[in-house]
Amino acid sequence: MPILQRTIKLVLATSIGIFLASLWGLSNPTSAGIIAILSILDTRRSSFKIAKQRLLSTLLALLIGAIVFFLLDFSIISLGVYLLIYVPLAYTFKLESGIAPSTVLVTHLLIAEKITLSLLLNEFSLFLIGAGVALIFNLYMPSRQKQINDYHIKVEDLLKKIFLKFDSFLKTGDGRNDAELINQLDSLLKEALAVVYLDRRNQLFNQTNYQVHYFEMRKAQLKILREMAKRINHFQYKSAESYLLSQLFVEVSAQLSEKNSAKGLLSDIEAFLESFRKRDLPKTRYEFETRAILFQLLYDVERIIQLKVDFYHDYHTD
Structure with a gap:
């Protein structure tokens, strides 16, 4: 969440929480503001999850605090006994997120030196106001769809550049590849997946795995591209076959977009394989090594395209 947005949310939630608690005549109204501050989180799903935990934690804390103070009187020692009982139970029931705000409320009982229904x-009520106001503010989370769409464009552009660079290597017989573009793509995919997972956690009802699967598919393709880059590093001998494969790389680079099924490329790859099989056997060691690398590259491309085809099949019915 951007700092400015978080700051605005914190200021408004705190102020409104204190205002409502004061308006309803509650004691210690500032505590509602403190609880609101602690309840402003980065995603909608985490907000509801934490709110539920803190609700149960507050009930548990008030119950234990009331019993301990009733039996042992109101003292710092009694507060220590309360913590000795409450904290382990909170962790046991996975309610530890509510330890701080709940204990603040329990200290009010200590200060008041009495246990009454109205005080409890x-x-x-302070908890409900603080947590409720924070939940309302947490319902607003800015859409990251434009940012995700930008990542789509950047990822596909880098993929295209990588294949065109492979094309250049095969045409020249120069396999000196520093994997710079592949490393850029790796960093970009990590950024994109972080944003996608965060955006997914903000969807309460209409959750979709589409964006997650899309970038995970690209990540799987990236892994194969790294293997291809290593193979091309050993490529030092251009041939008629390498020129043909380079043309396939150009064709692949043009069909990498999200909405392209890429099914036709699988047929093209099979045609290339058949063509390679019918060619004369290599006559020199260099020709043999080159042919072996080209076959490996061709199978690598087939794996990359199959990932794309499978992804398209999972999300498109046409």
Whole structure:
């Protein structure tokens, strides 16, 4: 969440929480603001999850606090006993996110030196106001769809550049490849996946795995591209076959977009394989090594395209 947006949310949630608690005549109204501050989170899903945990944690804390203070009187020692009982239970039931705000409410009982129904309701109401106001503000999360769409464009552009660079290597017989573009793509995919997973956690109802699977598919393709880059590093001998394969790389680079099924490329790859099989056997060691690398590259491209075809099949019915 951007700092400016978080700051605005914190200021408004805190102010409104304190205002509402004061308006309803609750004691210690600032505690509602503190709880609101602690409840402003980065995603909608985490907000609801934490709110539920803190609700249960508050009920548990007030119950334990009331019993301990009733039996042992109101003292710092009693507060210590309360913590000795409450904290382990909170962790046991995975309610530790509510330890701090709940304990703030329990200290109000210590300060008041009395246990009454109205006081317990006061503390519970402070929690409901603070957490409720924060939940309302957490319902607004800016859409990251434009940012995700930009990542689509950048990823596909880098993929195209990588294949065109492979094309250049095969045409010249120069396999000196520093994998710079592949490393750029790796960094870009990590950024994209971080944004996609964050955006997914903000979807309460209409969750989709599409974007996650899309970038994971590209990540799987990247792994194969790294293998191809290593093979091309050993490529030092251009041939008629390498020129043909370079043409396939150009064709692949033009069909990498999200909405392209790429099914036709599988047929083209099979035709290339058949053509390679019918050619004369290599006559020199260099020709043999080159042919072996080209076959490996061709199978690598087939794996890359198959990933794309499978992804397209999973999300398109046409």
